[in-house]
Amino acid sequence: MVVEDESMIQEFAREALSDGGFEADISQSGEEALSRFREDRLRYRALLTDIGIGDGLNGWVLARKIREIDPDFPVVYMTGGHAEEWKSQGVPNSVLIEKPFAPAQLVTAISQLLNTGSASA
Template identity: 60%
Template sequence: MDNTVRVLVVEDEALICSVIEDALLDNGFEACSVHSGEAAMSTFRDGREGCRALLTDVNLGDGISGWELARQIREITPDFPVVYMTSASAPDWKSQGVDGSVLIRKPFAPAQLAAAVSQLLGGGAVPG
């Protein structure tokens, strides 16, 4: 049985998305990448990908923001692990972020990314 943990990655910049995918892969995770909040919501609702955590950029262009995406996902799965990535919106995390989420600032080291996801998944924050 495959025990690889899949992470739903939402990042609208292809280069950054590629770095994130590599960082996750290097640390034993699998990335399921989409480029908008709407695509992420549809993937999450679909459930086929079996993602166990959300790693989202806060500013996703014209559609829903990473803040809004995480809120919508948490309405469906209240304890779903959420990691936000942002450069400019970090001060808004306290008011906009969902409870128990983690925020990492861009630019970040790939190891920081994997550590944040591991912390949420393995740190006892997620029952099951």
């Protein structure tokens, strides 16, 4: 599940994940993503979320709410300006990648979490 409100980054993530063998389901808001996750959580293998996703739930809150449902769910944060908040706001065993990033960084971050179940900062 990719949660991003900017269309260019949505498409960038979709292409990068597709090239890496993943299917991206795009949500434009935290509320939309949480609703989809609650409806069919077995459909999703990881959360890739921007931190600042418009009004409503931000990426930090979304990840915490998803982890309340599934405590081990893999989380990758994307940010262009909130990296310093990761240690205090991010969920344990998550990965943060800073924008701009290469497609390979995105695929590597998701693969790392899926393959090991955890990640180091």
